[in-house]
Amino acid sequence: xxxxxxxxxxxxxxxxxxxxxxxxxxxxxxxxxxxxxxxxxxxxxxxxxxxxxxxxxxxxxxxxxxxxxxxxxxxxxxxxxxxxxxxxxxxxxxxxxxxxxxxxxxxxxxxxxxxxxxxxxxxxxxxxxxxxxxxxxxxxxxxxxxxxxxxxxxxxxxxxxxxxxxxxxxxxxxxxxxxxxxxxxx
Amino acid sequence: xxxxxxxxxxxxxxxxxxxxxxxxxxxxxxxxxxxxxxxxxxxxxxxxxxxxxxxxxxxxxxxxxxxxxxxxxxxxxxxxxxxxxxxxxxxxxxxxxxxxxxxxxxxxxxxxxxxxxxxxxxxxxxxxxxxxxxxxxxxxxxxxxxxxxxxxxxxxxxxxxxxxxxxxxxxxxxxxxxxxxxxxxx
Numbered sequence: 312x313x314x315x316x317x318x319x320x321x322x323x324x325x326x327x328x329x330x331x332x333x334x335x336x337x338x339x340x341x342x343x344x345x346x347x348x349x350x351x352x353x354x355x356x357x358x359x360x361x362x363x364x365x366x367x368x369x370x371x372x373x374x375x376x377x378x379x380x381x382x383x384x385x386x387x388x389x390x391x392x393x394x395x396x397x398x399x400x401x402x403x404x405x406x407x408x409x410x411x412x413x414x415x416x417x418x419x420x421x422x423x424x425x426x427x428x429x430x431x432x433x434x435x436x437x438x439x440x441x442x443x444x445x446x447x448x449x450x451x452x453x454x455x456x457x458x459x460x461x462x463x464x465x466x467x468x469x470x471x472x473x474x475x476x477x478x479x480x481x482x483x484x485x486x487x488x489x490x491x492x493x494x495x496x497x
Numbered sequence: 498x499x500x501x502x503x504x505x506x507x508x509x510x511x512x513x514x515x516x517x518x519x520x521x522x523x524x525x526x527x528x529x530x531x532x533x534x535x536x537x538x539x540x541x542x543x544x545x546x547x548x549x550x551x552x553x554x555x556x557x558x559x560x561x562x563x564x565x566x567x568x569x570x571x572x573x574x575x576x577x578x579x580x581x582x583x584x585x586x587x588x589x590x591x592x593x594x595x596x597x598x599x600x601x602x603x604x605x606x607x608x609x610x611x612x613x614x615x616x617x618x619x620x621x622x623x624x625x626x627x628x629x630x631x632x633x634x635x636x637x638x639x640x641x642x643x644x645x646x647x648x649x650x651x652x653x654x655x656x657x658x659x660x661x662x663x664x665x666x667x668x669x670x671x672x673x674x675x676x677x678x679x680x681x682x683x
Contacts, residue, residue: 340526344668351659351667388666473537474683480574481537482530485674488667489682492675497660 315413315445316495318487319358319405320345322366324458335453337366342373344484346392352491355446358405359398370398402450402461409446417448421465422490423456424479430470433493440494449490451483501599501631502681504673505544505591506531508552510644521639523552528559530670532578538677541632544591545584556584588636588647595632603634607651608676609642610665616656619679626680635676637669 320341323334337359349357359370376382377393399405410416420436440447450457450465462468472489473479481489506527509520523545535543545556562568563579585591596602606622626633636643636651648654658675659665667675 340668340670344671347666347668348671350664351671388664391664392666472678472682478536478574478577480533480578481674482526482533482670484526484668484670485530485534485537488671488674489678492658492678493682496658496675496679 313353313444314440314447315355316352316440316447316449317356317358317405317409317417318345318349318354318491319360319399319402319448319450320483320487321402321450321452321457321461322359322361323363324460325452325454326456326458327454330455332458333454334361334363337361337370338453339373341453341484342370342396343389343392345487346396347389348488348491349395350392352495354395354491356397356409357395359396360400360402360405361398362400367398367400370396374398406448409448413446415446417446418467419465420447420449421457421462421468422449422451422486423462423468424471424481424486425456426471427462427468429468431467432470436467436469437494449494451487451490453483499539499630500626500633501541502538502626503542503544503591503595503603503632503634504531504535504540504677505546505585505588505634505636506669506673507588507636507638507643507647508545508547509549510646511638511640512642512644513640516641518644519640520547520549523547523556524639525559527639527670528556528582529575529578531673532582533575534674534677535581536578538681540581540677542583542595543581545582546586546588546591547584548586553584553586556582560584592634595634599632601632603632604653605651606633606635607643607648607654608635608637608672609648609654610657610667610672611642612657613648613654615654617653618656622653622655623680635680637673637676639669
């Protein structure tokens, strides 16, 4: 019984350096790296969340290049990874899409680099994923992390990867890879 | 007793898609992402290996920007990560530099995405790092992986991250992060 796990990378609402809520720009390597990590760990989908028309258009063009265009001919294995990528305007749209396909609302897990009360431990979530097939949606923030509203609306918050008292500024690409390995790695 | 662990990201000699030995170009995000992962996991240094003058110059300019220039003022925490980065022309130079500083040649561990005989398991290397303080040098390849000569010259080869019989095309940024978490994570 393979668990159904999805990830989302949120570009709005996220925090900037001073704690304001902003929309960040999509980074090309966020699409590629997380798609490759998603494919490696057998995820069901990888959602890029941005409300900005120009960014939705940009992601769609990049996906076309790597699924059907010159990129697909040059790096054929990348097609398998890029086929997992979706672009959505809000996290609620992502949740709705997964619910529509799975017939069940996903268990939504937010992530944060700071320690917050009541966070789920990696071992707990890994054990749950092994026991209940899901669907699960694990949500990562760009910029300086997910807005408080996203964390509050989630079903659970995952503990931080490192020691938040120490230096704790992993790239979101590295944090996503480590999180998937801890939850789903061999 | 904190172990002394270094990483190197090799741009030559590595393989291209058809198995030829090439020099790849340095990617800006490889510098940043791996420096941030290196700092998070308490590494002693992160070496970019490239024999190309123009690439050595490029890396030096990028490091200057993030250590002393506008980047350092805009993202002060990045300085701590970028201070770990070195640029070297060959892997032997890296080994020599570590040996000079530590008074002892590092235990050199190559990595590969394909399964090869005699590979060290993650748990074995983690246990060794906990027992013997090092120095250790873990070597990652860009392109389609380290040339056979690098793997043969290393003291050990680490097992692949995923199932090489299945889809196994992580980005080197993700592979580095996962490797450090498996070897040094809490």
